[in-house]
Amino acid sequence: MIRLTKQADYGILLMTQFARAGMSGLLSTTDLSTRSRLSQPMVNKTLKQLQRAGLLVSHRGVNGGYRLARDAGAITLEEIIEAMDGPIALTECHEHTGGGDCGIKATCPTRVNWGVINSAIRDSLAGITLLQMIHPLLGSRRIKERVKTNPV
Amino acid sequence: MIRLTKQADYGILLMTQFARAGMSGLLSTTDLSTRSRLSQPMVNKTLKQLQRAGLLVSHRGVNGGYRLARDAGAITLEEIIEAMDGPIALTECHEHTGGGDCGIKATCPTRVNWGVINSAIRDSLAGITLLQMIHPLLGSRRIKERVKTNPV
DNA sequence: CGGAATCAGAACCAAAAGAGTTCTATTTTG
DNA sequence: CAAAATAGAACTCTTTTGGTTCTGATTCCG
Numbered sequence: 001m002i003r004l005t006k007q008a009d010y011g012i013l014l015m016t017q018f019a020r021a022g023m024s025g026l027l028s029t030t031d032l033s034t035r036s037r038l039s040q041p042m043v044n045k046t047l048k049q050l051q052r053a054g055l056l057v058s059h060r061g062v063n064g065g066y067r068l069a070r071d072a073g074a075i076t077l078e079e080i081i082e083a084m085d086g087p088i089a090l091t092e093c094h095e096h097t098g099g100g101d102c103g104i105k106a107t108c109p110t111r112v113n114w115g116v117i118n119s120a121i122r123d124s125l126a127g128i129t130l131l132q133m134i135h136p137l138l139g140s141r142r143i144k145e146r147v148k149t150n151p152v
Numbered sequence: 153m154i155r156l157t158k159q160a161d162y163g164i165l166l167m168t169q170f171a172r173a174g175m176s177g178l179l180s181t182t183d184l185s186t187r188s189r190l191s192q193p194m195v196n197k198t199l200k201q202l203q204r205a206g207l208l209v210s211h212r213g214v215n216g217g218y219r220l221a222r223d224a225g226a227i228t229l230e231e232i233i234e235a236m237d238g239p240i241a242l243t244e245c246h247e248h249t250g251g252g253d254c255g256i257k258a259t260c261p262t263r264v265n266w267g268v269i270n271s272a273i274r275d276s277l278a279g280i281t282l283l284q285m286i287h288p289l290l291g292s293r294r295i296k297e298r299v300k301t302n303p304v
Numbered sequence: 305c306g307g308a309a310t311c312a313g314a315a316c317c318a319a320a321a322g323a324g325t326t327c328t329a330t331t332t333t334g
Numbered sequence: 335c336a337a338a339a340t341a342g343a344a345c346t347c348t349t350t351t352g353g354t355t356c357t358g359a360t361t362c363c364g
Contacts, residue, residue: 002154002233004242006352028310041354048312061361064310077269081154090156117229120276121154124269133265158323180339193325200341213332214338 008084010038010046012133015055015080019072019130028065046084053083072134078125088125089118160236162190162198164285167207167232171224171282180217198236205235224286230277240277241270 014032021027029047033040047066050056055075056066068075082088091114166184173179181199185192199218202208207227208218220227234240243266 002156002237002240002242004154005350009243030310039353042352044311045353051311058311059361060309060311060359062309062363064361066311085154088154090154091161117276117280121273124272124276128265128269157321182339191324194323196340197324203340210340211332212330212338212340214334216332216339218340 002090004081005085007046007049008081010036010042011050011080011084012077013038014043014046015050015075015130016133018056018066018068019075019134021067023068023071026059026063026065026067031065050080050083053079055079055083072130075130076126077128077130077133078122080130081125088122090114090121091118154242156233157237159198159201160233162188162194163202163232163236164229165190166195166198167202167227167282168285170208170218170220171227171286173219175220175223178211178217178219183217202232202235205231207231207235224282227282228278229280229282229285230274232282233277240274242266242273243270 013036017032017035018025018027029040029044032038032047033043036043038046047056047058051058051066055069057069058064058066078088165188169184169187170177170179181192181196184190184199185195188195190198199208199210203210203218207221209221210216210218230240
C-alpha cells in the first residue's frame with residue numbers, strides 16, 4: 001500500500017496549525033498537543049524534525065515555542081513530507097540523494113520512465129502550499145482544473 | 153519514505169517481461185525465475201497475485217504458464233501497483249474502497265485537497281502503459297513534455 | 305541567581321508491516 | 335498414473351514504524 005507514514009501525516013497536520021496562526025504565531029508543544037489531540041511526546045518529536053528541516057524556527061525557554069520559518073505560501077507539501085519521511089521516490093534507484101544502485105543502472109530500460117514518474121509525483125506535491133491547504137475550496141478548484149485539462 | 157514495496161517492483165519487472173514476450177507468449181514460473189534472477193517462490197507468489205487481479209491468465213499442467221490478459225498497451229502501472237500493494241492513496245481517508253473514516257470526515261478542511269492530490273498521483277501512474285515501459289525513450293519523451301508544460 | 309518552562313537529541317521498546325519460504329492441494333498433459 | 339505446472343494458505347524472520355522515556359541545554363522571570 002502506498003501511503004504516507006503517520007509521522008508525515010502529523011507533520012502536515014501541525015504545519016497547518018502554524019499556517020492558521022500566521023508567521024508571527026508562536027506555538028508551544030503543549031499548545032499544539034491540546035489543539036491536535038496528539039500526545040505531547042509525539043508532537044514534540046514531530047516539531048523537532050520540522051525544525052531540523054528548516055521549516056520551523058524554535059525559541060527555547062519560558063514562553064518559548066515554534067513558529068513558521070517562512071510564509072505559509074512558500075512551504076510545500078513536498079517539503080513537509082520529505083522532512084518527515086525522507087526522499088520521495090517510488091523506486092530506490094531514483095532517490096534524490098543517489099543512494100541506491102541496482103547494478104544495471106546504466107542499461108536498465110525502464111529507468112528513464114521511473115525518473116519521469118517520480119518527478120511527476122514530486123511535482124504534484126510541490127504544487128500544493130500550506131496556504132492552499134488551509135483554504136481548501138479555493139486551492140483545490142484551481143488544481144482540479146489543471147489536472148482535468150492536463151492529465152499526465 | 154514513500155516507496156513502492158518490493159512486491160510491486162517485482163510485479164512491474166515481471167509484467168515487462170510478459171510485455172516483451174507479446175500477447176501470445178506463455179511463460180512459466182521457472183522461465184521467469186531464470187530471466188529475472190528472482191527466487192522461484194517469489195516469482196510464483198507474484199504471478200499468482202497478478203493472475204488474481206486479472207492482469208495475467210494462467211494455464212495449468214505440463215507446459216503451462218501465464219500470459220498477458222490484455223495487450224501491453226492496455227495495462228497501466230496503476231493497475232499493476234494496485235494489484236500488488238492495494239489501493240493507491242496517500243491518506244487513509246481517501247482510499248477508493250472507502251474504508252477509513254477519521255470521524256471528522258464531513259468537516260475536515262484539508263480533505264478536498266487530499267482527494268485532488270491522490271487522484272493526481274493515480275493519474276500519473278494510470279498514464280503509463282506497459283508498452284511505454286518497454287520503449288523508454290519514446291514513452292518518456294512524450295510524458296516529460298506534458299509534465300514540463302503542465303505542472304500540477 | 306535559581307528554578308521552572310521549554311526545546312534538543314538520543315536511546316529504547318513494542319507493535320505492525322514486509323519479504324520470503326514452505327507445504328499441501330488441484331489441474332493438465334503425455 | 336506420473337510429472338509438471340499453477341492455487342492458496344500458513345508460517346517465520348527481518349525491518350520499519352509508532353510511540354515513549356530519559357538526559358541535557360537554553361531562556362525567562364521572579
